[in-house]
Amino acid sequence: MKKSKLLMGLGAIAIVATVLVAADHIDAPGSMGTSADIADFYAFEPTTGSDNTVFAVDLQSNVLPDLAYGTFDENVLTEINIDVNDDLVEDLVIQAIARNGKMYFFGPVAPSTTGTSGSIMVNAPLGSVDISGATATVETTENGVSLFAGPRQDAFYFDFFQFNAVIGGMAPEGFKPAGDPNSTSDDDTTAVDTFDGANTMSIVIEIPNSLLGETSAVNVLGLPVYKTWVTTNVKQ
Ligand SMILES: [Ca+2]
Ligand SMILES: [Ca+2]
Numbered sequence: 205m206k207k208s209k210l211l212m213g214l215g216a217i218a219i220v221a222t223v224l225v226a227a228d229h230i231d232a233p234g235s236m237g238t239s240a241d242i243a244d245f246y247a248f249e250p251t252t253g254s255d256n257t258v259f260a261v262d263l264q265s266n267v268l269p270d271l272a273y274g275t276f277d278e279n280v281l282t283e284i285n286i287d288v289n290d291d292l293v294e295d296l297v298i299q300a301i302a303r304n305g306k307m308y309f310f311g312p313v314a315p316s317t318t319g320t321s322g323s324i325m326v327n328a329p330l331g332s333v334d335i336s337g338a339t340a341t342v343e344t345t346e347n348g349v350s351l352f353a354g355p356r357q358d359a360f361y362f363d364f365f366q367f368n369a370v371i372g373g374m375a376p377e378g379f380k381p382a383g384d385p386n387s388t389s390d391d392d393t394t395a396v397d398t399f400d401g402a403n404t405m406s407i408v409i410e411i412p413n414s415l416l417g418e419t420s421a422v423n424v425l426g427l428p429v430y431k432t433w434v435t436t437n438v439k440q
Contacts, residue, residue, distance in 0.1 A: 239263040239302075240280045240436040243404050244360055247432050255413050259284050259298065261434050262404035267355055275405065276302035276335065276353065279439040282407055283323045286312065287431040288419040293318050296416060299326060300353065300407050305336030307353035307407065312416055323437045350410040355403040364398035 243265040250258050261282055267275070281301045285294035298311040309330040316324050331345040335353050343351045369375045416430060423429045 238280065238438075239275070239277045239282075239405050240438050241265070242434060242436055243358065245432075245434045246359075247430065250410060256410050257413055257416065257430060258408065258410045259432065259434075261300075261407040262356070262358065262360075263407070263436070264405045265358055265360070265399070265402065267403040267405055275355075276307065277438075278302050281323055281325060281437040281439070283315075283435045283437060284409070285315075285433050285435065286416060287421055288417060290421040290431070292431065297323070297326060298330070298409060298411075299323070301325070302335060302353070305334065306332045307335050307351070308332045309349075309351055309409065312411070323435065347415065348412050349415065350408075352406070352408040354406065356406040358399040358402050358404045360399050361397050362399060363395040366395055 241264050243262040244260075245262070246258070246260040248258055250256055261284065263276075263282070278301070281299055284298040286296040286298070287293060288295045295314060296312040297315040298309065300307055300309050302308075309332065310326050310328050311330060313326050313328040315326060330349060331343055331351050333343040333351040333353055334341045340352065340354055345351070366375060419428050419430050421429055421431045
């Protein structure tokens with residue numbers, strides 16, 4: 205009963221959606237400052253040989269640490285696209301949308317639209333996680349999927365100001381990037397992480413591979429992989 209109410213409530217906002225072509229860290233002016241702005245996307249095995257896959261979507265960079273959890277835009281549908289037959293067209297999607305203090309997840313299922321023709325919400329509830337509080341909450345569904353949504357430290361390590369100085373030919377004499385293996389300087393502390401202390405709004409899913417099925421897509425080493433990318437879709 206609870207599930208069908210959820211579906212009706214969410215179905216009403218799912219009619220039209222448009223893909224915004226987003227770029228790395230505030231490179232897409234049309235979505236800047238909203239959780240439609242994709243900062244980074246990671247997909248990986250949580251541990252070597254694990255039968256799970258983790259998808260981590262970082263949205264809206266430079267979010268101040270004090271901001272509360274419930275700051276995801278409710279008119280943004282985040283979609284993780286997964287290609288399993290190597291034609292670079294998504295065969296499965298996992299979707300997430302915020303509503304009334306929760307992040308609702310759907311899928312993985314075949315989508316009714318693919319590519320840049322927009323996204324329509326799928327009718328396959330996966331679970332939800334609370335985003336109304338001030339502490340991290342992880343929910344694990346009956347079929348072993350773990351869900352998280354909320355602010356996280358931006359994993360992107362970058363000295364933005366020195367980058368601009370180097371590009372502009374204005375880098376200070378002797379400047380060496382921290383950790384540079386070619387550095388001969390004893391002072392490895394010249395570089396700073398401009399994004400230290402800034403958050404992104406993260407959506408993270410750890411899912412058993414059995415729910416994604418077999419894949420015939422391969423990487424450059426010939427190993428089977430899920431080919432995956434993320435889109436954000438703003439209700440029009
Ligand atoms: Ca495909
Ligand atoms: Ca899609």
